[in-house]
Amino acid sequence: MNRKSRLLFIITAVVLSTFFLFWGLSKAKGFFAPLMMGIILSLIVLPLAKRMERKMKRSVAALLNSIMLFLLSMGLMAIISFQLRSLAEDWPRIKEVMKPKIEQLENFALKHTPLSREDVKEAKNGSAVQDKMTSGERIADFMNKVTSFVANYFLTFIYVFFLLNYRHIFKDFLLNVFPDRKKETVKTIITESARVAPQYLIGRLILIVLLVVLYSVGLGISGVSNFILVSVIAALLTLIPYVGNIIAFLMAVVFGFVATGDTFTLVGIALTFTIAQFVESYVLEPYVVGDRVDVHPFFVILAVILGNMVWGVIGMILAIPVMGILTVVLLNIKELRPFGILMSKKEFSE
Known part of the structure; x- marks a missing residue:
């Protein structure tokens, strides 16, 4: 095999391996997504768990931290559920107000785009066909989704307990897999990787709380x-870099201006998001989050897009801490250091 053929073979093997890797991850979402979420959550509460272990058994500390995370998630879901119930009550009124605006949008699209009335009717008929599921099919589909969500939801906190309680086993396994000359490098990777995810996500959670306050005041x-x-969802969407802010603004416009038709509301929404983005970018982000994850913005965008393709919203949320950990690993392995330098936003003079 000559040099060109060998290079072509290697490139083809890498492309196919990468494709089947992410294809497999997407198919195994039900297994890997809760596990990965459990790993990230366990890293977040690890510093607190270590402090608690000074006064109690490790198993008790792990159980208390798992319960604490579960109660916090239930509280957040309760707030969103309460607001969704209020939205459901107001939906008939919002739907009536939005109806003429949707018609205006259709007329604008028909006038200024190549779309025809037949295209619009075909799109409506397509959505109507999708709505013709029997009640039994809808109930079965709904129950299947609920069962899957509940199972993965509880599995995540079970994983947190086991990962916190038996973390020494995983550490000892990694240290014994590699030869003695590599143990210091492995220890460095474990220490730095364990610090990346909690630092980023704790800073991001503090930022979310502050943004909820800012959005609530402005939108209210x-x-x-x-x-x-809207404020809670808009703040949570900041976990998805760049794209989340755009989705949050459009959502606020739908619930605000489109639902009421008041120009003052539209101006208020625009001012609220402008001020909030300024405060987030130049005040909160540098001091609350800072440079907690060493990943170049270009690869952040790629990671978010890839995360969405593989695992949807959960993939977009996990993309940045996972990329941060991957960058740490690459930078500390001599043979793979060039890839770490490529993904890092630091400048290397060597």
């Missing part, structure tokens, strides 16, 4: 209906 004054729900 602007007259956006269900402004608490």
Whole structure:
């Protein structure tokens, strides 16, 4: 095999291996997504667990931390559920207000785009066909999704307990897999990797709470209906870099301006998001989050897109801490260091 053929073979093997790796991950989402979420959550509470272990058994500390995370997630879900119930009550009124605006949008699209009325009717008929599921099929589909969600939801906190309680086993396994000359490098990777995820996500959670307050004040004054729900979702969407802010703004416009038609509401929404983005980018982000994850913005975008393709919203949320850990690993392995330098946002003079 000559040099060109060998290079072509290697490139083909890498491309196919990468494709089947991510294809396999997408198919095994039900297994890997809760496990990965459990790993990240266990890393977040690891410093607290270590402090608690000074006064109690490790198993008790692990159990208490798992319960604490579970109760926090239930509280967040309760807030969103309460707001969704309020939205459901207001939906008939919002739907009536939005109806003429949707018609105006259709007329604008028909006038200024190549779309025809037949295309619009075909799209409506397509959605109507999808809505013709029997009640039994809908119930079965709903129950299947609920069962899958509940199972993965509880599995995540079970994983947190086991990972915290038996973390020494995993550490000893990694240290014994590699030869003695590599043990110091492995220890460095474990220490730095364990610090990346909690530092980033704890900073991001503090940022989310502050943004919820900012959004709630601004959107509430602007007259956006269900402004608490919109504020919470908008703040949570900041976990998805770049794209999340755009989705949050469009959602606020739908619940605000489109639902009421008030120009003051639209101006208020625009001012709220402008001020919030300024405060987030130049005040909160540098001091609350800072440079907690050493990943170049270009690869952050790629990771978020890939995470969405593989695991959806959960993949987008986990993309940045996973990329941060991967960068740490690459930078500390001599043979793979060039790839770590490529993904890092630090400048290397060597």
